[in-house]
Amino acid sequence: MESAIPAIHAENISKTYNPRSKTPVHALNNVSFQVRQGEIVGLIGPNGAGKSTLLRILLGFLGADKGGSASILGNHPESLETRKQIGYQADSQFRSGTISTQSFLDLHALLVGCPRPSEEVAGLLEHFSLTNAAGRKLSALSKGMRQKIELAVAFIGSPKVVFLDEPTASMDPPSVFELREYLTQQKGKGTTVFFSSHNLTEVENVCDRVLFILDGALVAEHSLVNTPQGFLEEAFRKHLVERKRT
Amino acid sequence: MKGAIRKLFLIELHRLWPIAAYFVPVMLASLSVLMTFATGRMQRQYNVAQQAIMLNLNFVVPLASAIFAIGSVSNDVKDGWLRTLLIRPITRQRYMAVKLAAVYCSLVITIVVAGILPNVAFAVFFSKTPVQFDLARVLYIHALILLQGFLYVVILLFLSCWLPGVFNVIALTFWAILASSISSYIQYVHWMDKWLVILKEYLFPSGFWDSIDVVMARTGTPVAELSWGFGALAIFLALAFWSISVIQVDKGSE
Numbered sequence: 381m382e383s384a385i386p387a388i389h390a391e392n393i394s395k396t397y398n399p400r401s402k403t404p405v406h407a408l409n410n411v412s413f414q415v416r417q418g419e420i421v422g423l424i425g426p427n428g429a430g431k432s433t434l435l436r437i438l439l440g441f442l443g444a445d446k447g448g449s450a451s452i453l454g455n456h457p458e459s460l461e462t463r464k465q466i467g468y469q470a471d472s473q474f475r476s477g478t479i480s481t482q483s484f485l486d487l488h489a490l491l492v493g494c495p496r497p498s499e500e501v502a503g504l505l506e507h508f509s510l511t512n513a514a515g516r517k518l519s520a521l522s523k524g525m526r527q528k529i530e531l532a533v534a535f536i537g538s539p540k541v542v543f544l545d546e547p548t549a550s551m552d553p554p555s556v557f558e559l560r561e562y563l564t565q566q567k568g569k570g571t572t573v574f575f576s577s578h579n580l581t582e583v584e585n586v587c588d589r590v591l592f593i594l595d596g597a598l599v600a601e602h603s604l605v606n607t608p609q610g611f612l613e614e615a616f617r618k619h620l621v622e623r624k625r626t
Numbered sequence: 627m628k629g630a631i632r633k634l635f636l637i638e639l640h641r642l643w644p645i646a647a648y649f650v651p652v653m654l655a656s657l658s659v660l661m662t663f664a665t666g667r668m669q670r671q672y673n674v675a676q677q678a679i680m681l682n683l684n685f686v687v688p689l690a691s692a693i694f695a696i697g698s699v700s701n702d703v704k705d706g707w708l709r710t711l712l713i714r715p716i717t718r719q720r721y722m723a724v725k726l727a728a729v730y731c732s733l734v735i736t737i738v739v740a741g742i743l744p745n746v747a748f749a750v751f752f753s754k755t756p757v758q759f760d761l762a763r764v765l766y767i768h769a770l771i772l773l774q775g776f777l778y779v780v781i782l783l784f785l786s787c788w789l790p791g792v793f794n795v796i797a798l799t800f801w802a803i804l805a806s807s808i809s810s811y812i813q814y815v816h817w818m819d820k821w822l823v824i825l826k827e828y829l830f831p832s833g834f835w836d837s838i839d840v841v842m843a844r845t846g847t848p849v850a851e852l853s854w855g856f857g858a859l860a861i862f863l864a865l866a867f868w869s870i871s872v873i874q875v876d877k878g879s880e
Contacts, residue, residue, distance in 0.1 A: 441709055441876035463715040474706040478644050479637060487637055490630035491714035533710070 385454040387541045387572035388415040388438060393448035395433055395596075407433045408444070408596045415574055415589075417453075417540070420567055422583035423576040424616060425593035431576035432471055434593065435545050438574075439468060452541055464493065467534035469527075471545040474518070481505075481521070481529055482514040485536065492537035504532040507562065509555070523550040531559065535566070542566070544575035548582055560586055584612045592616065594623045630716070631724060638728035641707075642694055650693055654686055654740035661685070662748045672753040674745060675764045678771065679838060682741035687775045690736040692798070695729045695782035697791025699870065704790070709875050722783070722870040729779050737775065742768070767838055773855060774834040780862045781831075787869035805830030831858030 391412045397405040408430045415421045425431050436442040438450050440457035455462045476484075485504065489497035505511045508528045513521055518529070527550045534542050548556050563573060563586045577583050583590055584604060590612065592600045599619050604612070658681050665680065666672050699722075702708040711721055749757045785794050812819075812826045833855025840848035 436876045439713065441712070441874070443874055458712075460715040460717070463713065466713065468713045470706060470709060472706055474710045476641060476705070476707070478641050483633075483637060483640075487630070487633050488710075488714065490633050491711070491716055493627070493630075493715070 385417070386414040386451075387417045387419070387453060388413075388574055389449075389451045389454075390414070390434075390438060391449050393434065393437055393450060394445040395430070395437060395442070396445055399445075406596055408437070410448075411593070411596075411598050413591055413598060413601065415572060417572050418567070418570045419589060420563060420573040420587050421575075422587040422590040423574065423593060424578075424580065424583060424590055424612075425576075426578075426620075429593045430596040431593055432545055433596075435468075435543055435574075435576060439466075439543060465540040467536065467539035467542040469530040469534040469542075469544045469547055471549065474530075477517060477519040479518055480515055481510065481518060484518060484529065485532060488533050488536045492539075494537050500536060504535060508532045508558065524552055524555065527551060528555060535562075538569070539571065541572045541574070544573065546577060547575055548577065548579050556582065580612045580616060584609070592619050594619060599623060631720070634711075634716075634721075635724050635728055638724055639731060642728055642732045647693075650690065651736045651739040654689060654736060655744055658686065658740050658744040659748075662744050663752070666748050666753060666755075669755060671756050671758050672749055673758045674749050675758075675760065675767050676842065677745050677748075678741065678764065678767055679842070681745055682737055682768075682771045683774060683835065683838065686737055686741040687733070687771060687778060690733050690740070691729075691775055691778040691782060692795070694732045694736075695779050695786065696794045696798075697786050697789075698725060698729060699783060699786040699873075700788075700790045700794070701786075703873070703875060712875055718870045719867055722867055726779065726783060726866075729783065730776055733775050733779060734772065737771070741771075763841065766841055770834050770838045770841070773859070774838075777831060777834060777855070777859050777862065780859065780866055784862055784866040784869055787866065787873050802830060828858060828861065831855065831862070833858055 393408055393411040394406070395408040397407055411430075411434060423431050423434065433442065437444045438452070438457060440450075444450070450457055452462045453465055482501070482505075485501040486497060489500050494500045505514055508531060510525070510528055510532060513525055513529070518526060521529070527547070531544070531547060534544060547559060551559070560582070566573060567586075573586075575583075584607075587604050590602050590604055591598055592602075592615075599622075600615070602612075602615055661681060662677060666677065699708070702725075708721070712718065749759060782794065782798070785797055789797055808829060809826045812822045816822045831854065833851050833853070837848035837851040837855060840846065840851055
């Protein structure tokens, strides 16, 4: 049964970088939307549209301009209650010369309070084909491998809401298929996933709904249930052309 | 949560000690040995407590605390470590406490390896002059040295919340120069003005350092000096914990 509390709620979120400078950058402009629990929602937009900024504000890592508000499962994004129920894969990955993959994942499993951290980590390593990377330092891994580790971290502890920032950006096709399969499994478990992407095919394959962001503004949203293949590309082109006109 | 905090502490400690960092205590210890030999042979009597002040307070503690603590929080923001941690149910204050513990442990290890061992080794094996070793005094002074080291680490962590590593060093140097000139001015010109004296004490806190002077001079118990030291420590601890709770975890730009 669908819960009345939205998984993600954003209202009038704006963000201006360097507001006091002569050339302030308006990264987001009055963005409002909701994501229901159990939905997989994609955020699509070109480079510099404000996707990562929006994700970081939703997670409380970046302060928004005054007047807007965001909540996750009805709580403040930075509250400990929220933090127990979310996962996040960042676009820029953490790389350390001293920490091994196993240590990194173990730490996250412990922090999130997994009852059986070793089993949880072993399962994720196996699922994302990372077993061979367990003993290796994060800095010694390829970009694609580190991205998979960040993904594994995002899903540690079976979070209720997961935020993914360009999850397939550095991945090879087999890993993309694995992720697609994994997201479908997670949807079956009722996990909410909110992810930003450039990859229209990927979004079309896994999402229930898509939000278009252009120049910091949400310009449209579409349901992707029962839509023909190629619908998203066509819609995206249409919104880009409309935006250019205005 | 205890297991998670223990794991985080071990990882923080490990991050402070990559292979290259092992060079730090070795280098400091080598320099300490040279300094000990140079000064120890000139003295009529080898005073272990005095030598500890020379080595630790003037040399090992400022250098090692700078090496381990400068830019530590700002680097965590820059490389995404803080973001990866704070997505979990851990408070910023707890992160700061673990960071403080890890940096301070690293400092204590360095003090033992580079400041205490060369001093003791010289006293036991190489000193040709009589050795003055008053255990109680030596321990007392080392306790004060450790407190001064803790104060340095807290100040540096506070600064590192706001400034990147290199600016940390510049700010600290500028602060030290400014503090010493203003302190001298207040001490000689406005020494009757209690508010300016209080300002001087907080400008660059030296309460623990002054306590050591009192202990060495055997002029009584350094109650006032210790109070200043603990007062400054409390203020900078509060500033460090406040700073971590207000800084942005992600500088972000798109």
